[in-house]
Every structure is written in C-alpha cells, then in structure tokens.
Amino acid sequence: MIKVDDSRVRFMKSAAPREVPDWASSMNILAWLRQRKEYRELVLRDATxxxxxxxxxxxxxxxxRAFPNAVDDSxxxxHWRxxxxxIAKLQGxxxxxxxxxxxxLDR
Structure with missing residues (x-):
C-alpha cells in the first residue's frame, strides 16, 4: 500500500473555470477535422x-513541383512535398x- 503525505498535495479548490477560446469550441474543432480530412484526400488524389x-x-x-513558384496553382x-x-509510400x-x-538497390 502506498502512503501519500497529504500535506504536500495541493488542490485548486478556488480555481475559477476558464473561458473556452473561440478556436476551441466543438464546432470549430469539427470543422478543422473536416478540413484536414479533405486536404488529406486532395493529397492522395494528386499523388494517385x-x-x-x-x-x-x-x-x-x-x-x-515542390520548388517555390514551380507551379502556378492554388x-x-x-502541398507538393x-x-x-x-508517392514514395505508394511506390515503395x-x-x-x-x-x-x-x-x-534494384539490381
């Protein structure tokens, strides 16, 4: 059994709840996750x-195409890196x- 010295343990009983920043709301996180998924699909589509x-x-x-200004696109x-x-993963x-x-190595 582990004994804990209670005099060393501190609890923040009077800590006020923090305000949640705008970027951390659940809707913004879901939108961010959706954007990441869409971007991942764009990378896979370009690679294939x-x-x-x-x-x-x-x-x-x-x-x-990874060099700056090599390709004029949006x-x-x-992205090209x-x-x-x-592509390296796909082709081994x-x-x-x-x-x-x-x-x-191919020999």
Whole structure:
C-alpha cells in the first residue's frame, strides 16, 4: 500500500473555470477535422493522379513541383512535398536515396 503525505498535495479548490477560446469550441474543432480530412484526400488524389499520368517518374515530378513558384496553382504551401511523400509510400521508394542509389538497390 502506498502512503501519500497529504500535506504536500495541493488542490485548486478556488480555481475559477476558464473561458473556452473561440478556436476551441466543438464546432470549430469539427470543422478543422473536416478540413484536414479533405486536404488529406486532395493529397492522395494528386499523388494517385501523378502516378497514373507519369508512372515511375511521378516522384521526380512532384519534387520539381515542390520548388517555390514551380507551379502556378492554388494548392497550399508544402502541398507538393506532401504529395511527393505520399508517392514514395505508394511506390515503395525509400526517401533520401538518389536515383543512382535506387538503381543499385534494384539490381
């Protein structure tokens, strides 16, 4: 049995309830979660579209699009980096290896 020294335990009996900030209301959290899900679906859709269109070159194409001002579109910042990461998962590419290293591993 564990003994606790009650003189060291402090409780905040008189603490007033805090106001909930606007961004923390349940409706805002649900909207944020819905936006995250929609954005995740957009990344997956772009990744699968690139793979369907460019095949094995999709990872490189997404890397080129990840550079600032490489593509003039309405995608959020870092979108193409996320797409590139998703393509790596889809194609089984080990991130961080260059093309020559990948070819060596394929042998």
């Amino acid at each position: 579209d690139l793979v369907a269109q460019f095949g094995d070159e999709a990872y490189s194409i997404a890397g080129i 995608r959020p910042p870092n 996320r797409v590139k990461s998703e 590419i080990e991130v961080g290896l260059n093309s020559a290293d990948r070819r060596e």
